[in-house]
Amino acid sequence: MKYIDEFRDKALARRLAETIAAEAHPGRDYRLMEFCGGHTHAIFRYGVQHLMPPNLRFIHGPGCPVCVLPMARIDHAIALATQHDVTLCTYGDLMRVPASERKSLLKAKAEGADIRMIYSTQDVLRIARENPDRQVVFFAIGFETTTPPTAVALKSARAEGLTNFSVFCNHVLTPSALQTILSTAGPDGVQLDGILGPSHVSTLIGSRPYRFVAEQFGVPVVIAGFEPLDVMQSALMLVRQLNEGRCEVENQYTRAVSEEGNRKAQALIDEVFRIRPEFEWRGLGFLPNSALALADAYADLDAEQRFPVEIAPAKEIKGCECPAILRGVKTPTDCKLFGKPCTPDNPMGSCMVSSEGACAAYWSYGRFRASSAQPQAASRL
Amino acid sequence: MKYIDEFRDKALARRLAETIAAEAHPGRDYRLMEFCGGHTHAIFRYGVQHLMPPNLRFIHGPGCPVCVLPMARIDHAIALATQHDVTLCTYGDLMRVPASERKSLLKAKAEGADIRMIYSTQDVLRIARENPDRQVVFFAIGFETTTPPTAVALKSARAEGLTNFSVFCNHVLTPSALQTILSTAGPDGVQLDGILGPSHVSTLIGSRPYRFVAEQFGVPVVIAGFEPLDVMQSALMLVRQLNEGRCEVENQYTRAVSEEGNRKAQALIDEVFRIRPEFEWRGLGFLPNSALALADAYADLDAEQRFPVEIAPAKEIKGCECPAILRGVKTPTDCKLFGKPCTPDNPMGSCMVSSEGACAAYWSYGRFRASSAQPQAASRL
Amino acid sequence: MTSDRRFPVRLDLEKGAVDMSHGSGGRAMAQLIGELFQRYLDHELLILGNDQALFTPPPGRMVMSTDGHVISPLFFPGGDIGSLAVHGTINDVAMSGARPLYLAAGFILEEGFPLGDLARIVASMARAANAAGVPVVTGDTKVVERGKGDGVFITTTGIGVVPEGILISGDRAEPGDVILVSGSMGDHGVAILSKRENLGFETEIRSDSAALHELVATMIAAVPDIHCLRDPTRGGLATTLNELAHQSGVGMQIREDAIPVRAEVAAACELLGLDPLYVANEGKLVAVCPRDQAERLVETMHGHALGAESAIIGEVVEDPHRFVQMETGFGGSRIVDWLAGEQLPRIC
Amino acid sequence: MTSDRRFPVRLDLEKGAVDMSHGSGGRAMAQLIGELFQRYLDHELLILGNDQALFTPPPGRMVMSTDGHVISPLFFPGGDIGSLAVHGTINDVAMSGARPLYLAAGFILEEGFPLGDLARIVASMARAANAAGVPVVTGDTKVVERGKGDGVFITTTGIGVVPEGILISGDRAEPGDVILVSGSMGDHGVAILSKRENLGFETEIRSDSAALHELVATMIAAVPDIHCLRDPTRGGLATTLNELAHQSGVGMQIREDAIPVRAEVAAACELLGLDPLYVANEGKLVAVCPRDQAERLVETMHGHALGAESAIIGEVVEDPHRFVQMETGFGGSRIVDWLAGEQLPRIC
Amino acid sequence: MCLAIPARITSIDVAADTAKVALGSVGKEISLALIEDAAVGDYVLIHVGYALNKISEEEAQRTLEMIAEMGLLEEEQELDPEPTSTVAGSGGQR
Amino acid sequence: MCLAIPARITSIDVAADTAKVALGSVGKEISLALIEDAAVGDYVLIHVGYALNKISEEEAQRTLEMIAEMGLLEEEQELDPEPTSTVAGSGGQR
Ligand code: SF4
Numbered sequence A, B: 001m002k003y004i005d006e007f008r009d010k011a012l013a014r015r016l017a018e019t020i021a022a023e024a025h026p027g028r029d030y031r032l033m034e035f036c037g038g039h040t041h042a043i044f045r046y047g048v049q050h051l052m053p054p055n056l057r058f059i060h061g062p063g064c065p066v067c068v069l070p071m072a073r074i075d076h077a078i079a080l081a082t083q084h085d086v087t088l089c090t091y092g093d094l095m096r097v098p099a100s101e102r103k104s105l106l107k108a109k110a111e112g113a114d115i116r117m118i119y120s121t122q123d124v125l126r127i128a129r130e131n132p133d134r135q136v137v138f139f140a141i142g143f144e145t146t147t148p149p150t151a152v153a154l155k156s157a158r159a160e161g162l163t164n165f166s167v168f169c170n171h172v173l174t175p176s177a178l179q180t181i182l183s184t185a186g187p188d189g190v191q192l193d194g195i196l197g198p199s200h201v202s203t204l205i206g207s208r209p210y211r212f213v214a215e216q217f218g219v220p221v222v223i224a225g226f227e228p229l230d231v232m233q234s235a236l237m238l239v240r241q242l243n244e245g246r247c248e249v250e251n252q253y254t255r256a257v258s259e260e261g262n263r264k265a266q267a268l269i270d271e272v273f274r275i276r277p278e279f280e281w282r283g284l285g286f287l288p289n290s291a292l293a294l295a296d297a298y299a300d301l302d303a304e305q306r307f308p309v310e311i312a313p314a315k316e317i318k319g320c321e322c323p324a325i326l327r328g329v330k331t332p333t334d335c336k337l338f339g340k341p342c343t344p345d346n347p348m349g350s351c352m353v354s355s356e357g358a359c360a361a362y363w364s365y366g367r368f369r370a371s372s373a374q375p376q377a378a379s380r381l
Numbered sequence C, D: 001m002t003s004d005r006r007f008p009v010r011l012d013l014e015k016g017a018v019d020m021s022h023g024s025g026g027r028a029m030a031q032l033i034g035e036l037f038q039r040y041l042d043h044e045l046l047i048l049g050n051d052q053a054l055f056t057p058p059p060g061r062m063v064m065s066t067d068g069h070v071i072s073p074l075f076f077p078g079g080d081i082g083s084l085a086v087h088g089t090i091n092d093v094a095m096s097g098a099r100p101l102y103l104a105a106g107f108i109l110e111e112g113f114p115l116g117d118l119a120r121i122v123a124s125m126a127r128a129a130n131a132a133g134v135p136v137v138t139g140d141t142k143v144v145e146r147g148k149g150d151g152v153f154i155t156t157t158g159i160g161v162v163p164e165g166i167l168i169s170g171d172r173a174e175p176g177d178v179i180l181v182s183g184s185m186g187d188h189g190v191a192i193l194s195k196r197e198n199l200g201f202e203t204e205i206r207s208d209s210a211a212l213h214e215l216v217a218t219m220i221a222a223v224p225d226i227h228c229l230r231d232p233t234r235g236g237l238a239t240t241l242n243e244l245a246h247q248s249g250v251g252m253q254i255r256e257d258a259i260p261v262r263a264e265v266a267a268a269c270e271l272l273g274l275d276p277l278y279v280a281n282e283g284k285l286v287a288v289c290p291r292d293q294a295e296r297l298v299e300t301m302h303g304h305a306l307g308a309e310s311a312i313i314g315e316v317v318e319d320p321h322r323f324v325q326m327e328t329g330f331g332g333s334r335i336v337d338w339l340a341g342e343q344l345p346r347i348c
Numbered sequence E, F: 001m002c003l004a005i006p007a008r009i010t011s012i013d014v015a016a017d018t019a020k021v022a023l024g025s026v027g028k029e030i031s032l033a034l035i036e037d038a039a040v041g042d043y044v045l046i047h048v049g050y051a052l053n054k055i056s057e058e059e060a061q062r063t064l065e066m067i068a069e070m071g072l073l074e075e076e077q078e079l080d081p082e083p084t085s086t087v088a089g090s091g092g093q094r
């Protein structure tokens, strides 16, 4: 697969690893936060961390839209499906995210709610067209990457005059989260030396919005692709910035990210959405200007307005450290629930659900490192 | 079971049979029409015919509400269920009655129509209450016996303000059918010497309405219960009337039938229904004043008005002799389709469906008499 | 069941429900098998966790039989789908004269089905299998989306060994043979109907669901030359007799008076317009044997709890039409045909 | 099939549909069996019409296995539910090293299902069974109301005989043993996903559905001391390896580079965010054998059409955690865990 | 037509206008909306879940006696056969 | 976050604003509503059924070369390492 296989080359990886090991100064730490869950996933799936020298550590950031969705929003979605008997459509990623009372969309579906997994907003429109006597609600989540497809669906629904389609909007904005992370960094917050910047978010918003990171907070940024060689090259670029005392926004992912991003998609977002004054992020709290709601011209397609629900305050799981993990100040093994009872089969927090969640990645791919008995190597094969 | 077992006594039957054989004059025919399918069923199920002398023959009448329902009404009911996506409720007896194009309610259900078998009109009300967002239509059939329960349901629905309940009314009136049979009797129609009058219909309407049969047409009537001894006793009563030259309306079924019938139920029918100017009966054609529709005060609960349908003219099966059988002028074995291809598993006409239908009764219980090879008797046991 | 480190949180048998992950093949399914199925069905072959069971049967002829169980309601007076799935297949195996050895069980679960109900069903299955001495040694679990199943379907398959010298088959009925039933007809079907919401009648009748293999073993010990055995399940006695008549190319002549039917069953059938001869049984058998063995056979059957009400109900006759005919209790005579369509309650 | 006087009107295989009467036990069911099932599944034991099949197996150890098949769509590139139901159970029998002898088939049909589609499925089943030389000798048919099933479910049960000296079981993997697969991973699951309406991608990939018993026979002839065999179906290779590791109390170490995965499968998985190691196979097996037999085994497998792409993918190691670990193609190392939840397409 | 079965009223719910009836040992709840003056112990004809009518014990007895008499061949008979009622006669109940 | 895959456009339906793309031999229909000037042969990033962006062949090549260079340990290197682009620089496309 072009643009994929080349960036997973084992020989290049080994050599990049050697360079990084050679260039990283043994006397200092390189604490690099990968903002995106996509990077987290790549780091674990390909075993990137253990190709790094011990003083270069990846810190997992809040860039997984599933992980940062607060429990109250899942509760809200379940209430939509059960209190209004709508057809609730959502991406597969959300099905197992824990809601209050050990509920989830999967369990609500098992109990009879009409919840459908879709792959594209086009599917939601199709379902709405095929079921004119049912109200179809799209449970929209995602960062800037996933927002434009929702905008397209809203515009199509308006153009077609679909009266049974609406959107429960949970789109969030990357820069706001970055801002929060950085403004709480320091002795009491996360300690970081550099940031791997978002990959596909940046294809949409471009590289420019990250300037404040370098300029305001003095933290170097490298916008990094999601393939493992992209991650390694970006890490090396950060090592070099740090070694050289530079603090810039560099773009490793030039094959897809430009300075200005995708203007057409940006215009679409501006047309269909408005910025919410504030929105809750799991772990980060209520952040100002950090999420989108439907623009006034589309307010009639807003499921939150069309279907008022009654929900009790969300009941967070006691002991779940997702908030601290999402801020980068704790790691999954700091959580007493990790592995017992919290596992991907019985997730207690959102970080254990998404394959981009730090806890899930840690459990599925990295758990053996935490186990005392390291099995013998497979070198004989 | 009290009032049942006593009337199925084998010893009494044998002695009654001997009396009938003794009293029936060998020189003449006793052609007795049992109006009701209930009698037909009893005659076949208990083997009454072969306890009779050869010159006493039962002629099966049109008194099976399933059998006389014209195909167009089944087509109409299927159209209600498929063109308006209503929940159509009906008694189990109707499920397999052939409609046009080899359809039936059972097949329409298999193809996805929401058709439910109910046991009582109370079930229909319950379904309507439990499914407020679905329109629930009761496909009502039956003679005077089955009509009052429909009336009760209509009154309850009105009192409760159930807006999703309506009735597709097919209730028919016994005297009208009797009138038609008798007015076409004679050389070109059915030849009959006496009539076994309806059993449970008469519990409702009483014995009085049959006077015209004796007075106008000179045919003796005995209102007869449905147990086999009832049938035999009534046959003997008719033999005696005929032998004595009497022509009266006698009541054998005095334990349940009075002269005036059930006045409360009659009043209910008067309140809720009106007489249709004419209605089609399978085999008998369009008969004036022969059926009921909803009274004007209940017109809003009339499914025929609430859900207009488009249906093609009914396509009767070529060769099916149900019409002639229902008029009493042919017997099932006169039909070329009997047994091949028409069987209870693949009924071509309504008389092959209901266990009260002459063809079904003949097939299920009497077929072996038509077969050449009579198996040896079981007397050795 | 010891605590398994793979499953840090136990299945919630009180409030939990089946979801799609229980059929995924992954850890959730392994947990369902470990904490629910194997908890009750604890035969070592099943616990071993292979996809098949290995055993050494006695040498000789074997039989295999399979039956899907799709009953509604799942719990009924006298049993549930679990015990029924055990009895139903043991009986089909036993109707060849075989001694049943092992059962396989395939579950198809509907998303949302309560785990507690599933546990009750599997526990009942285990009790029935233990009581019969025929263990469930291998199984399978699938989960279908809500609206694509009906709670639980259980397909069981049984194997058994036929004693030497026994040859029982539906095609062996001969004119002159005698027809017996092992007890009253229609109990199971009426018990089920009594629990259908809209029929809602009350009766003491319980399903006769029972494993008949021990009765059969007693019968063939006494009368090795039994010609046919069959359990009159769906379609009832009438349909089973027609099947045998068809297979053997013979007619049958039975007497209504001789057929045991409980008063409650007769009453319920009157109420619903059903004929008890067409109502299902799950713990009864029909036997056909040579005339000169019939008395001995019925006496043997009377000696067994499950055959205490056994009766001779008729005989096999020659008939090219293969009709089953009956002398009615009223003294008339009629055909007892195959069940046509479904046996539905009727109003006329 | 000769014309049967019981059924004056033939089943309409063009326009007809299953209705409730086809499951009644009565004449309509007898007709469905006679004119559809027995038309294709024409083994004498099935045609005989008993509720069980009678046969004389060779003496020795036997295995029994059962599997419910609930696939959607029913027809897919490379097979259908009918052929799958034959292959799936033959394979579970064969994974013990057994020679499969006979199959039983239990059908659960949804009211309204087209008879023509049912005939296609049964015909395909018959072809698969004939090709494999493993006949369906007994069966059962149930009909459930519309909305309580999903077209057709087929539960098949197989029995087989294990050759002397063979002992293959999931608990026999030992540290030092070598792990093999018989071909590319994920073909079946991707072929199924490609037909799901809303995923709608186009691929040439066909299900690998196939009966593996002949490959197994060849393998055990060459290497009688195979320790484990298992077909990596639901949950894929990853879950199967975890099952074996758990059963045997060992760890496993595999190499991603060594695992055969077709380019199209890899591409489809990238597109949907799936991992091919968790995607189902229906014509592949995993084998575990002693190190000194591994080369001989893989060469033998290469000589069989269904094993032409066989590969050694890793080895069994000691590990109290029973982890399956993998050296990634990128040079890193990670756990390959049990499948958690369902394998769902994802966007992130 | 019109399957209807005699059953005995075992209890009455006046408010709901329903009754429990027994047919042998089988119980069922039915509606009394179509009849009046029903009392526990009465036998009623049940049709599609409704009581249609009460059954007269005396008339049933009379009918059975009549049948028994009729079954005696003429030479055995002592009484003249007589119809159980005629429309013009005094038979019939309620 | 945001699983997105590079795929090649094999055909375009201008009226529907959709394209068929190929990822190896796997084909899929996607929406072009979010991009402009797409042409057959272009590689686009696919996310939830939409093309997000075009992929620059030259930039990809440059990145790979850079990685290869970076992988040469300092003593092997001939060129000075250089970031592939900076925001201030001339890198980036579209
Ligand atoms: S291990 Fe589970 S409970 Fe602990 S932080 Fe992670 S998701 Fe939350």
Ligand code: SF4
Pocket (backbone or CB within 6 Å): B319, B320, B321, B322, B325, B332, B335, B336, B337, B338, B339, B342, B343, B347, B348, B349, B350, B351, B352, B359
């Ligand atoms: S046998 Fe069939 S076709 Fe002929 S009259 Fe009777 S119902 Fe009609």
Ligand SMILES: [Mg+2]
Pocket (backbone or CB within 6 Å): C065, C066, C067, C089, C092, D051, D052, D139, D140
């Ligand atoms: Mg069976």
Ligand SMILES: [Mg+2]
Pocket (backbone or CB within 6 Å): C067, C088, C089, C091, C092, C233
């Ligand atoms: Mg059975």
Ligand SMILES: [Mg+2]
Pocket (backbone or CB within 6 Å): C051, C139, C140, C141, D066, D067, D068
């Ligand atoms: Mg299985």
Ligand SMILES: [Mg+2]
Pocket (backbone or CB within 6 Å): C110, C146, C147, C148, C149, C150, C151, D147, D148
């Ligand atoms: Mg259901």
Ligand SMILES: [Mg+2]
Pocket (backbone or CB within 6 Å): C091, C092, C230, C231, C232, C233, D051
């Ligand atoms: Mg059986």
Ligand SMILES: [Mg+2]
Pocket (backbone or CB within 6 Å): C051, C052, C139, C140, D065, D066, D067, D089, D092
């Ligand atoms: Mg299996």
Ligand SMILES: [Mg+2]
Pocket (backbone or CB within 6 Å): D067, D088, D089, D091, D092, D233
């Ligand atoms: Mg299998």
Ligand SMILES: [Mg+2]
Pocket (backbone or CB within 6 Å): C066, C067, C068, D051, D139, D140, D141
């Ligand atoms: Mg069966």
Ligand SMILES: [Mg+2]
Pocket (backbone or CB within 6 Å): C147, C148, D110, D146, D147, D148, D149, D150, D151
């Ligand atoms: Mg369905």
Ligand SMILES: [Mg+2]
Pocket (backbone or CB within 6 Å): C051, D091, D092, D230, D231, D232, D233
């Ligand atoms: Mg298997």
